Amino acid sequence: MDIQTDDNGRSRCGWCGTDASYRDYHDEEWGRPTADDQRLFEKVCLEGFQCGLSWLTILRRREGFRKAFHDFDIDAVAAMTADDVKRLVLDKSIIRHRGKIEATIHNAGRAAEMRQSEGSLAAFFWSYEPAGSQPIHSHADVPAITDQSQAMSGELKRRGWKFVGPTTCYAFMQSIGIVNDHLTGCDDHGRVEQLRENFVRP
Template sequence: MARSVDTRGARPAACGLQGLPGAWRAPFLECAMTLAAPEPATPMSAGLFADEAGCPRCSWCQATPLYRHYHDHEWGFPVVDDRRLFEKLCLEGFQAGLSWLTILNRREGFRAAFARFDAEAIAAFDAQDVERLVQDAAIVRHRGKIESTIHNARRVLALRREFGSLAHYV
């Protein structure tokens, strides 16, 4: 019979999930989750599974190790760093009409092509940069999405001037 799992709280340290790496760590995320098996045990909620260590995970993250890493270290965690937030927004835009796995598989290519999502650098991109990016096989080569990312970088700079940061605006 499946174990009942209380998923309210943070991800468990026992599952190797120590919150977000480096500067992305938020102190309020560093708490333990309790795994409880009440008598009698009730089945885990639909859409969840317990992995080999008994840690609860969403069923969709079983597809690939990349999905599992994304699930355990990024998905559902708040993003307050402007560069990471801008990256997330840009990648979500590129994902439109595609699978998220396609984007995750190309994320390093996107980071290299888009100046590690430095909004100031991207805002300075010109027509030559657009042509370079349209030829870059490491990213999704959709002219409209590339131009949108450059436009959005310029909007991010305006939002920073007005609100202090993109995170404060969001």
């Protein structure tokens, strides 16, 4: 289903289904542009954890992830140790994937380096915003990867980041508003486009 309309007449992208938390995420967060480095780091890490899973699985554990990783404070995560990894692989409130846990800690170090070299994570990530895009009318028209997500992935990997393939990078770009992939029939398409128009790029 491309578009679903609830009993109140509100139209949404069909992917959020009927789960209340998923709908809230769609309505209040997905696609809204942000330049907050802490939230950007959280999103890129969670998109990495999502590989092979549904986003709803991640969303239901989000508070567990935030507690486990110091609310994704970059310096605090970068200071985590092998003992923290041992503890977290037993933590049922998150996805207990050792490689992804280790990658999150490792990527925090790379994020700290990026803040030094680029001024902010936001400056780096938003530099991959496409010059223009066509409105999306159907889920079938939503790409899995783009030239920009491939370029972002390649540069992140060159800088040592892990679990940042081009599909993960595109999902990240969608979630933080670098692109607006709310379908044109969704009530939030226009709202997000207005936020993007008024957003001050870093």
